[in-house]
Amino acid sequence: MYPELSLFIDGAFLPAASRTTEPVLDPATGGVLGQLPHADDADLDQALAAAAAAFVTWSKVSAYDRSRILERAADLIRERSEAIATILTLEQGKPLAESRIEVIVSADIIEWYAEEGRRAYGRIIPSRLAGTRHLVFPEPVGPALAFTPWNFPALTPARKIGGALAAGCSLIIKPAEETPGTALELARAFADAGLPKGVLNVGQPARVSGKLIASPIARKVSFTGSVEVGKQLTRLAVDGMKRTTMELGGHAPVVVFSDADPVQSARIAAAGKFRNAGQVCVSPTRFYVHESIHARFVDSFVESAEALTLGHGLEQGATMGPLANARRVAAMERFVADARQRGGQIRTGGNRHRNAGNFFEPTVITDLPDDCMLMTQEPFGPIAPIVPFRDFNEVVERANSLNFGLAAYAFTPSVQTANAIADALKSGMVGVNSLAISHPETPFGGIKDSWPRPGRRHRGAAGLFRNQAGHHG
Numbered sequence: 070m071y072p073e074l075s076l077f078i079d080g081a082f083l084p085a086a087s088r089t090t091e092p093v094l095d096p097a098t099g100g101v102l103g104q105l106p107h108a109d110d111a112d113l114d115q116a117l118a119a120a121a122a123a124f125v126t127w128s129k130v131s132a133y134d135r136s137r138i139l140e141r142a143a144d145l146i147r148e149r150s151e152a153i154a155t156i157l158t159l160e161q162g163k164p165l166a167e168s169r170i171e172v173i174v175s176a177d178i179i180e181w182y183a184e185e186g187r188r189a190y191g192r193i194i195p196s197r198l199a200g201t202r203h204l205v206f207p208e209p210v211g212p213a214l215a216f217t218p219w220n221f222p223a224l225t226p227a228r229k230i231g232g233a234l235a236a237g238c239s240l241i242i243k244p245a246e247e248t249p250g251t252a253l254e255l256a257r258a259f260a261d262a263g264l265p266k267g268v269l270n271v272g273q274p275a276r277v278s279g280k281l282i283a284s285p286i287a288r289k290v291s292f293t294g295s296v297e298v299g300k301q302l303t304r305l306a307v308d309g310m311k312r313t314t315m316e317l318g319g320h321a322p323v324v325v326f327s328d329a330d331p332v333q334s335a336r337i338a339a340a341g342k343f344r345n346a347g348q349v350c351v352s353p354t355r356f357y358v359h360e361s362i363h364a365r366f367v368d369s370f371v372e373s374a375e376a377l378t379l380g381h382g383l384e385q386g387a388t389m390g391p392l393a394n395a396r397r398v399a400a401m402e403r404f405v406a407d408a409r410q411r412g413g414q415i416r417t418g419g420n421r422h423r424n425a426g427n428f429f430e431p432t433v434i435t436d437l438p439d440d441c442m443l444m445t446q447e448p449f450g451p452i453a454p455i456v457p458f459r460d461f462n463e464v465v466e467r468a469n470s471l472n473f474g475l476a477a478y479a480f481t482p483s484v485q486t487a488n489a490i491a492d493a494l495k496s497g498m499v500g501v502n503s504l505a506i507s508h509p510e511t512p513f514g515g516i517k518d519s520w521p522r523p524g525r526r527h528r529g530a531a532g533l534f535r536n537q538a539g540h541h542g
């Protein structure tokens with residue numbers, strides 16, 4: 070079920086041969102799934118040369134013909150979705166049902182970019198000089214680099230590959246070492262769809278970023294991952310004056326007002342919190358619940374957490390898988406230890422689960438101070454801190470107090486409160502009564518450390534949710 074791993078450079082799948090390798094593990098069992106070859110310096114030089122040569126020709130292919138290839142790749146991903154979803158679950162751990170959705174949405178994202186590539190309109194600017202016209206044409210920036218994490222092994226590469234290729238850029242992508250198989254299957258779909266060689270190149274390990282970013286061939290760097298690594302890659306990019314797109318995580322506040330249904334909102338919030346075992350950058354993370362409904366919200370949240378079935382993502386009935394790597398389990402233990410020390414009450418969970426694999430129980434903690442680890446650092450795991458609040462201004466100040474600004478959520482049936490909180494929360498995306506803020510068609514982005522670039526403000530007409538930082542990929 071798990072494919073032989075390779076590099077993908079200049080249209081060829083290159084096996085390990087004499088290259089250094091590292092094992093890829095099933096996070097649910099610790100068993101070895103395969104051996105990932107590491108690109109050496111000669112491989113990277115070849116990838117850069119291939120991307121440079123392919124950019125010259127691919128950028129001249131018409132937007133229509135580029136879109137046809139992207140659409141074919143999207144169709145192949147849909148046709149192969151069951152096999153790709155199985156690989157995704159094996160290497161990342163999430164339940165197969167979640168992987169299936171991720172793979173289909175990845176195909177939708179590629180298709181969306183295919184369509185948008187044909188709408189890369191320019192502008193005509195009225196001239197101040199008689200007899201002249203000013204025409205503005207968008208042009209692809211050049212060969213691009215992308216570095217993607219392990220939490221969405223199909224979706225994040227799909228965003229970066231789709232955007233780059235539709236615009237006419239060539240791309241070298243480094244998917245996370247934990248989850249290389251899924252991205253390779255995306256590359257296979259593009260190759261089978263007729264993508265010319267060199268337009269897309271795939272390889273690891275992490276240290277390749279230094280050499281690739283330093284190369285004058287690369288003109289753009291796109292990264293999704295932690296703030297720390299994002300800052301490191303941005304520093305490298307600045308030396309070459311390269312454009313960057315950085316998506317560096319979040320710590321989404323959830324504000325539940327007194328007029329919200331505590332049981333219903335807790336069910337929605339818990340489903341969102343424990344999706345992908347909490348390893349989601351827009352995961353609802355800090356729960357501020359009005360003191361009048363705090364107790365009922367906590368009871369309902371705990372009930373939802375305890376109803377989850379932990380298991381291997383391929384097991385029938387498993388509703389939450391393991392964490393993607395052992396680092397996250399150790400991190401969860403640090404968050405829980407700090408919470409206990411700061412007076413937190415563990416309402417459910419709090420421990421490792423099973424003897425093998427990276428399982429951690431869905432955990433709910435109350436009675437925490439705002440300055441504890443869980444309320445200030447990204448847990449990126451299945452732990453939910455729930456604290457009470459008293460009034461609007463107080464909760465807004467607490468919700469906006471961190472240096473993250475990717476997603477934020479609120480629950481209230483009042484349109485007036487919904488509008489007021491959506492305006493007050495300092496966040497790229499705000500979901501009201503819904504956690505469904507990320508779709509192929511909607512912009513995805515943030516502010517502050519979460520997405521360090523100037524954003525455009527967007528207001529959703531439906532008033533259900535709103536995206537403020539208009540940018541894809």
Ligand code: NAD
Nearest residue numbers: 216217218219245275278294295298316317318350447449
């Ligand atoms: P990390 O900081 O070691 O790595 C984060 C990501 O960057 C990983 O995908 C990793 O493969 C990649 N990476 C690391 N060094 C790199 C380099 N030199 N060049 C290119 N890519 C590099 O953290 P981790 O232990 O993998 O994850 C821990 C934290 O990262 C989480 O707690 C979370 O805050 C953050 N994270 C965020 C997202 C997101 O979607 N924003 C995804 C995964 C991880």
